[in-house]
Amino acid sequence: MRLRGAATKLRPVADGCQLLDMRRLTGVIDYQPTEFVITAWAGTPAAEVQALLAEHGQYLPFDPLLAERGATLGGTVAANACGPERYRYGGVRDFIIGARFIDGNGHVIQGGGKVVKNAAGFDYPKLMVGSLGRLGALVDVTFKVFPRPEAYATLQMSCPSLDAALALLPKLTNCPYDLNAIDIVVNGSNAATLLVRVGGLAAGLPQRMDRVRSLCGGGEIVAGDDEARIWREAREFTWVAEDASVVKVPLTPARIPALDARIQATRRRYSVGGNVAWIATHAPAELDALLTALDLAGLVMLNALGDPRIGRRVSHPFAERVARALDPQHKFG
Amino acid sequence: MSQAEFLSALRAVFPPGRLLTAPAALAAYESDGLTAFQARPLAVVIPETQAEVVAAVRACHRFGVPFVARGSGTSLSGGALPIKEGILIALNRLNRILKLDPQQRIAVVEAGVVNAEITKAAAPYGLLYAPDPSSQPVCTIGGNIAFNSGGAHCLKYGMTSNHVLGLKVVLPDGAIAELGGDSLESVDADYVGLFVGSEGLFGVVLEATVRLLPKPETYRTLLAAYRSLEAAGDAVSSVIASGLLPGALEIMDHLSIQAAEAAVKPGYPLDAAALLIVELEGERAQVEAEWARLREVIDASQPYLIKVARDDEERSKIWKGRKSAFSAVGRLSPDYIVQDGVVPRRRLGEALAEIEKLSAKWGIRVANVFHAGDGNLHPLIMFDGREPGALQRAEELASEIINLCIRLGGSITGEHGVGMEKRQYMPRQFSESDMDAMWALRKAIDPLELANRGKVFPDGEAPALRRVGSHPLEQAGVISRV
Numbered sequence: 001m002r003l004r005g006a007a008t009k010l011r012p013v014a015d016g017c018q019l020l021d022m023r024r025l026t027g028v029i030d031y032q033p034t035e036f037v038i039t040a041w042a043g044t045p046a047a048e049v050q051a052l053l054a055e056h057g058q059y060l061p062f063d064p065l066l067a068e069r070g071a072t073l074g075g076t077v078a079a080n081a082c083g084p085e086r087y088r089y090g091g092v093r094d095f096i097i098g099a100r101f102i103d104g105n106g107h108v109i110q111g112g113g114k115v116v117k118n119a120a121g122f123d124y125p126k127l128m129v130g131s132l133g134r135l136g137a138l139v140d141v142t143f144k145v146f147p148r149p150e151a152y153a154t155l156q157m158s159c160p161s162l163d164a165a166l167a168l169l170p171k172l173t174n175c176p177y178d179l180n181a182i183d184i185v186v187n188g189s190n191a192a193t194l195l196v197r198v199g200g201l202a203a204g205l206p207q208r209m210d211r212v213r214s215l216c217g218g219g220e221i222v223a224g225d226d227e228a229r230i231w232r233e234a235r236e237f238t239w240v241a242e243d244a245s246v247v248k249v250p251l252t253p254a255r256i257p258a259l260d261a262r263i264q265a266t267r268r269r270y271s272v273g274g275n276v277a278w279i280a281t282h283a284p285a286e287l288d289a290l291l292t293a294l295d296l297a298g299l300v301m302l303n304a305l306g307d308p309r310i311g312r313r314v315s316h317p318f319a320e321r322v323a324r325a326l327d328p329q330h331k332f333g
Numbered sequence: 334m335s336q337a338e339f340l341s342a343l344r345a346v347f348p349p350g351r352l353l354t355a356p357a358a359l360a361a362y363e364s365d366g367l368t369a370f371q372a373r374p375l376a377v378v379i380p381e382t383q384a385e386v387v388a389a390v391r392a393c394h395r396f397g398v399p400f401v402a403r404g405s406g407t408s409l410s411g412g413a414l415p416i417k418e419g420i421l422i423a424l425n426r427l428n429r430i431l432k433l434d435p436q437q438r439i440a441v442v443e444a445g446v447v448n449a450e451i452t453k454a455a456a457p458y459g460l461l462y463a464p465d466p467s468s469q470p471v472c473t474i475g476g477n478i479a480f481n482s483g484g485a486h487c488l489k490y491g492m493t494s495n496h497v498l499g500l501k502v503v504l505p506d507g508a509i510a511e512l513g514g515d516s517l518e519s520v521d522a523d524y525v526g527l528f529v530g531s532e533g534l535f536g537v538v539l540e541a542t543v544r545l546l547p548k549p550e551t552y553r554t555l556l557a558a559y560r561s562l563e564a565a566g567d568a569v570s571s572v573i574a575s576g577l578l579p580g581a582l583e584i585m586d587h588l589s590i591q592a593a594e595a596a597v598k599p600g601y602p603l604d605a606a607a608l609l610i611v612e613l614e615g616e617r618a619q620v621e622a623e624w625a626r627l628r629e630v631i632d633a634s635q636p637y638l639i640k641v642a643r644d645d646e647e648r649s650k651i652w653k654g655r656k657s658a659f660s661a662v663g664r665l666s667p668d669y670i671v672q673d674g675v676v677p678r679r680r681l682g683e684a685l686a687e688i689e690k691l692s693a694k695w696g697i698r699v700a701n702v703f704h705a706g707d708g709n710l711h712p713l714i715m716f717d718g719r720e721p722g723a724l725q726r727a728e729e730l731a732s733e734i735i736n737l738c739i740r741l742g743g744s745i746t747g748e749h750g751v752g753m754e755k756r757q758y759m760p761r762q763f764s765e766s767d768m769d770a771m772w773a774l775r776k777a778i779d780p781l782e783l784a785n786r787g788k789v790f791p792d793g794e795a796p797a798l799r800r801v802g803s804h805p806l807e808q809a810g811v812i813s814r815v
């Protein structure tokens with residue numbers, strides 16, 4: 001059986017399997033704004049949830065990807081599809097507190113709950129994050145949510161090279177300023193744009209932006225719609241060609257130069273303070289070999305042909321045993 | 334295969350000083366922080382290297398002997414209680430910080446590293462390890478991982494799980510697995526997330542890669558006094574509803590205020606029915622803007638007194654009272670049980686009123702000091718163990734409080750874990766099929782049930798209850814609890 005959400009990212013092919021389309025399993029099940037917790041059916045569009053939360057000044061701080069193209073909550077969890085603002089408070093794993101799913105035995109399992117702190121029972125909700133539908137079909141999910149920053153501003157700074165931008169990175173990640181996102185966009189082979197997003201109460205924002213600018217030694221401060229557009233572009237992948245495959249590569253800033261030297265011809269972006277590389281490619285197979293050589297793992301998030309997992313593949317006995325318990329007959333993968 | 338053969342296999346790995354079998358030497362390991370339970374293991378091994386831990390686990394697997402990992406033994410739920418026919422693997426000496434990389438903001442530490450040591454090592458770089466259980470001067474990162482431990486700052490930055498990026502573990506059959514990595518992101522299922530909080534049932538953590546955060550630039554702390562516990566609970570709900578995200582939101586009730594004042598004189602108002610402590614933290618300009626809003630919300634909640642910490646000294650005084658409260662309350666009563674159930678935050682006021690009623694019904698004093706922002710209660714049920722039946726009555730009251738948490742839609746434990754103590758309550762929170770699924774997962778990972786056998790699942794025999802009281806380290810004044 002293959003599971004399908006809105007297919008904004010991975011487009012499962014039936015390859016002789018049943019295709020289970022989750023798109024009609026939609027709607028918010030429980031949302032008490034004062035509780036800052038929301039439960040919705042797995043097929044609910046992330047955009048719908050974001051809009052509802054926004055009415056109450058709240059948001060999903062992990063910055064779900066491709067919400068405008070219809071990404072569902074279940075797909076967001078299964079693909080671990082979080083965006084640049086994940087830098088500030090954490091990713092999907094840090095906000096999912098409950099999940100109900102059907103495992104390969106046909107059992108409905110409820111993991112976690114609806115309270116923000118919970119040490120009872122195994123943490124299935126986190127296990128579902130990044131599971132790519134291979135361990136079970138998500139039925140509903142519960143997230144804790146946060147108050148949404150009242151205002152945002154972004155420092156946009158052109159750097160002569162990626163190295164110059166990378167040199168600023170530790171200054172930013174180690175300073176006691178509360179930064180919401182730090183991305184580096186590489187333009188061609190020898191220029192880069194550093195983007196630093198700051199959010200919070202409008203009152204303190206100008207002062208905070210001035211400090212970020214002096215820390216970086218320059219740059220332009222962008223606000224309003226232009227600012228929102230910068231980050232929308234990152235979340236919705238409007239910076240890549242329609243037919244390109246987009247690959248997510250988790251890494252650390254120290255590993256960026258070695259990777260970047262080998263992908264000069266592609267469009268790319270280093271996000272989450274240098275913890276994620278987004279690479280647009282027309283040759284996923286070549287990238288697969290390169291990532292393997294660099295001991296990096298990748299996931300083709302957009303326009304995958306076949307198995308979306310590329311690069312280094314780790315198989316460890318823990319994963320095998322978990323799969324044996326949840327899906328002994330390999331119904332899902 | 335005999336016990337003698339098993340012990341000689343251990344002897345081949347551990348020198349005599351690090352393989353304890355004499356009753357006198359074992360006595361120190363009979364209990365953890367929940368001193369009500371005690372059991373004497375067959376042996377205690379004290380590995381100094383990861384290879385020795387692996388060798389011990391492999392020997393256990395070969396001979397079918399169950400094992401329990403132990404960090405500092407501060408578990409409040411009996412999680413590190415030994416198994417009579419098994420061994421205890423004491424990890425305190427597996428305590429190297431293998432790597433601290435300030436640029437990538439990560440540390441790689443062995444399981445026996447004490448929580449506070451990580452922050453100490455990171456401090457010169459302006460960084461810290463965020464999870465801060467009150468036991469942090471002694472508890473180990475391995476124990477924190479097993480329980481997904483929390484602290485006073487979970488509201489904004491989450492629990493242990495949210496700060497662990499990678500794990501190296503030895504599974505119950507001796508196989509080694511590396512989960513996660515050193516990046517904030519991953520493209521695999523979150524096996525780290527599943528392992529954290531599994532209470533030692535999936536094997537032994539050897540090392541962990543944790544993320545470090547920059548130390549907040551500034552703090553603003555206030556204390557608000559209320560005429561009723563419910564009013565303080567409602568104030569918490571309105572602070573949260575206001576869109577502020579404080580670093581800490583804590584409540585103390587009348588009994589604990591009295592006790593704390595008697596113990597460390599933090600200058601709390603003695604006539605208050607409840608105190609609320611709110612702390613904002615972060616970048617100065619943001620905190621100042623939040624502060625103005627916080628003052629409005631607090632004023633509207635009608636406390637009869639507000640005290641603002643004007644400097645670091647006043648701030649630490651407020652926290653000292655808060656942190657000492659548990660041990661101070663402990664002095665009011667020869668024995669106590671502490672629970673750590675969770676309720677939805679908007680139902681805090683209701684939960685507190687209900688606990689007051691239960692306390693009156695049973696005629697048992699209950700002090701409340703807790704992480705209000707997370708809805709994580711810490712009712713402290715006081716009794717005198719010398720009085721016949723007193724422990725049983727206290728436990729019945731504890732059980733009613735746990736039921737209350739479940740009924741309100743919460744959890745039986747927020748951070749102390751299920752361990753031995755709350756096993757029987759699991760089926761109240763989870764359905765039969767959820768329990769079956771968890772059991773099947775446990776069996777797939779550990780078919781022989783060697784790792785921490787008898788914990789979490791409501792079967793097996795419980796050792797006899799002995800006594801209930803403060804942890805020996807608390808009595809010695811080394812740690813205090815929140």
Ligand SMILES: Cc1cc2nc3c(=O)[nH]c(=O)nc-3n(C[C@H](O)[C@H](O)[C@H](O)COP(=O)(O)OP(=O)(O)OC[C@H]3O[C@@H](n4cnc5c(N)ncnc54)[C@H](O)[C@@H]3O)c2cc1C
Nearest residue numbers: 404405406407408412466467473475476477479483538814
């Ligand atoms: C005074 C006091 C205050 C406390 N305050 C807090 C608090 O604020 N917040 C909070 O969350 N808790 C608190 N606790 C509870 C306790 O300190 C935590 O649960 C802590 O994480 C336990 O760490 P430890 O090293 O003592 O582990 P232990 O008690 O030795 O063991 C705890 C559990 O972890 C398992 N374990 C230990 N090491 C490993 C390993 N390497 N691999 C696998 N499993 C392992 C054990 O088998 C056991 O099940 C407090 C306890 C006391 C006594």
